[in-house]
Amino acid sequence: MSLTAKDKDVVKALWAKISKSADAIGAEALSRMLSVYPQTKTYFSHWPDLSPGSASVKAHGKRVMGGVALGVSKIDDLTNGLLDLSEQHAFQLRVDPANFKILSHCILVVIATMFAKEFTPEAHVALDKFLVALSLALAEKYR
Amino acid sequence: MRTSAPRLCAGTTPSRHTHSRFKVVRVENPSRSDPLSPSSSRCLIVYPWTQRYFGAFGNLYNAEAIMSNPNIAAHGITVLHGLDRAVKNMDNIKATYAELSVLHSEKLHVDPDNFKLLSDCLTIVIAAKLGKDFTPETQATFQKFLAVVVSALGRQYH
Numbered sequence: 534m535s536l537t538a539k540d541k542d543v544v545k546a547l548w549a550k551i552s553k554s555a556d557a558i559g560a561e562a563l564s565r566m567l568s569v570y571p572q573t574k575t576y577f578s579h580w581p582d583l584s585p586g587s588a589s590v591k592a593h594g595k596r597v598m599g600g601v602a603l604g605v606s607k608i609d610d611l612t613n614g615l616l617d618l619s620e621q622h623a624f625q626l627r628v629d630p631a632n633f634k635i636l637s638h639c640i641l642v643v644i645a646t647m648f649a650k651e652f653t654p655e656a657h658v659a660l661d662k663f664l665v666a667l668s669l670a671l672a673e674k675y676r
Numbered sequence: 677m678r679t680s681a682p683r684l685c686a687g688t689t690p691s692r693h694t695h696s697r698f699k700v701v702r703v704e705n706p707s708r709s710d711p712l713s714p715s716s717s718r719c720l721i722v723y724p725w726t727q728r729y730f731g732a733f734g735n736l737y738n739a740e741a742i743m744s745n746p747n748i749a750a751h752g753i754t755v756l757h758g759l760d761r762a763v764k765n766m767d768n769i770k771a772t773y774a775e776l777s778v779l780h781s782e783k784l785h786v787d788p789d790n791f792k793l794l795s796d797c798l799t800i801v802i803a804a805k806l807g808k809d810f811t812p813e814t815q816a817t818f819q820k821f822l823a824v825v826v827s828a829l830g831r832q833y834h
Contacts, residue, residue: 564812565812565815568812568813568816569812569815569816569819585812638796638799641800642799642800642803642810642815643803645800645801645803645804646803646804646806646807646808646810647807649804649805649807652804654717654718654721654722654739654743655721655739657718657721657722657800658721658722661722
């Protein structure tokens with residue numbers, strides 16, 4: 534299920550429309566992930582405050598969307614483009630890759646709530662594929 | 677053509693673990709002219725392999741064809757009717773869905789993973805419809821409800 538040329542164009546076009554809200558999307562997606570999938574909180578036991586809108590959640594949401602932005606810029610070669618991030622997740626953070634799907638779903642939900650008109654079925658399928666490809670690239674160095 | 681579609685009723689979902697009660701949001705079934713498109717049409721576009729079950733439904737060649745296909749729209753209503761039954765029998769979804777589960781397994785031969793795909797699509801379509809009213813708490817409750825539905829639908833498979 535690799536990204537077609539059309540998928541890449543659709544993702545870049547959608548990203549152009551939503552990227553200025555990237556920080557807000559990230560914070561909201563992360564908040565939702567923590568409350569809808571409470572098992573994900575296990576990765577953040579070192580945070581003083583896991584509530585929505587907390588400084589930790591906002592900062593981390595921004596960081597996550599920075600990764601998504603990097604993915605968009607490296608969309609023609611996600612595996613190599615995300616090598617450093619993959620190593621970080623594999624050897625330092627050691628996040629179970631199943632959680633990438635969970636966070637991807639939350640990102641899609643937030644984009645749907647904030648950009649309903651732009652989030653057409655075509656945009657949805659392209660972005661879903663992109664996030665799957667991004668997740669795979671992130672898991673590249675795991676084993 | 678605006679369909680006289682069922683609404684997902686407001687109700688309460690018993691938590692599997694804490695027995696606390698939450699509200700499930702009431703939403704309207706979008707009409708075919710609604711640009712947000714029903715969730716089963718969306719599912720066929722986002723996860724095209726699900727089209728395997730709709731060979732007799734006519735033109736599914738592209739997104740436009742799928743979204744304007746009357747058979748698919750009618751099927752979306754069938755699915756929402758089924759969800760409505762779950763909402764009306766929220767304390768006993770397992771028993772309510774026993775026959776439906778047998779139907780999906782024995783007659784329709786649907787891979788149960790598809791139920792999860794459809795429920796993800798439904799969540800996203802409703803999120804688009806409700807916007808910021810689809811709060812994290814609502815999403816959590818709704819997804820919990822859908823997880824019970826998905827489990828009940830897959831229960832009679834063997």
